[in-house]
Amino acid sequence: MGVPIVLVHGLRLSSSMWRPQLELLRAQGRTVVAPDLPGHGSRRGEEFSLGRAVDTVLGAIDEVGGRALLVGLSLGGFVSIAAAGVAPPGRIVGLVAASCTAKPAQSLAQVYRIPSALMDRLPDRGATLNERFHRLTLRDGAADAVLDGGLAVEAATAVIDEISDMDAIAALRSYEGPVWLINGARDHFRIHEKQFFDACDDGRLVNVPRAGHMVSLDQPVNFSRIVGDAADVVSVGQGRSVVESGTEERARMQAEQERAELEADGM
Numbered sequence: 001m002g003v004p005i006v007l008v009h010g011l012r013l014s015s016s017m018w019r020p021q022l023e024l025l026r027a028q029g030r031t032v033v034a035p036d037l038p039g040h041g042s043r044r045g046e047e048f049s050l051g052r053a054v055d056t057v058l059g060a061i062d063e064v065g066g067r068a069l070l071v072g073l074s075l076g077g078f079v080s081i082a083a084a085g086v087a088p089p090g091r092i093v094g095l096v097a098a099s100c101t102a103k104p105a106q107s108l109a110q111v112y113r114i115p116s117a118l119m120d121r122l123p124d125r126g127a128t129l130n131e132r133f134h135r136l137t138l139r140d141g142a143a144d145a146v147l148d149g150g151l152a153v154e155a156a157t158a159v160i161d162e163i164s165d166m167d168a169i170a171a172l173r174s175y176e177g178p179v180w181l182i183n184g185a186r187d188h189f190r191i192h193e194k195q196f197f198d199a200c201d202d203g204r205l206v207n208v209p210r211a212g213h214m215v216s217l218d219q220p221v222n223f224s225r226i227v228g229d230a231a232d233v234v235s236v237g238q239g240r241s242v243v244e245s246g247t248e249e250r251a252r253m254q255a256e257q258e259r260a261e262l263e264a265d266g267m
Helices: 015-026 050-063 075-086 104-119 127-137 142-147 153-163 168-174 193-199 220-237 246-265
Strands: 005-008 068-073 092-098 178-184 202-208
Touching: 005 015, 005 050, 005 075, 015 142, 015 220, 050 068, 050 075, 068 075, 068 220, 075 092, 075 153, 075 168, 092 220, 168 193, 178 193, 178 220, 193 202, 202 220
Parallel strands: 005 068, 068 092, 092 178, 178 202
Antiparallel strands: none
């Protein structure tokens, strides 16, 4: 049904974090895949680089027919933005970048580099602390979805070094397709979201109420619906140009925000 969807996971995590989206979206008859990035999940022990990560994403798109909606969260969002910036036209027909609207050079250095260096000194490199954190902060089976693929704590330093040099704003400017920037309303990675939005040629910015950095797990149904709606938009756009702008776009975004708030209040 419609355009295939490729999901790209976050730092230290794996494709298992996408379990709720894989179940919900496949139940709608959609083709959805979630590869492991180098150094993570089934590929732990491999060296991470941004180039290898982008190649992994483009390879996953080839496996589903050569074009797809690309969805990434946190590290996966940065990798997806990088892929969108270099992919030939038509391969990435739409981009959903979640929890990554912060300039990597500032956000990664401030939020992750020092804690990562400290955890590297622990006997298990912080694996126990990371597991406890996820079990305390995630609910309704979300922690199991994250932890079942393992926590690649050993990959953090290499990832931070690679992504910190990335110019995410420039990569977004290079991509001409539709972009959905999705953030949890409580996410600390929202700090540059206006600059990211302004860099999009055809952008939408959605903040999901009562969700943090792991927005896909904090609000799995709402997040999956946004992804499904994005896939439908780009599927229609394959036959004719779909561009929302001005008052119509603002009204659509407001309606989507209000719907998410109502559903969040009922959960």
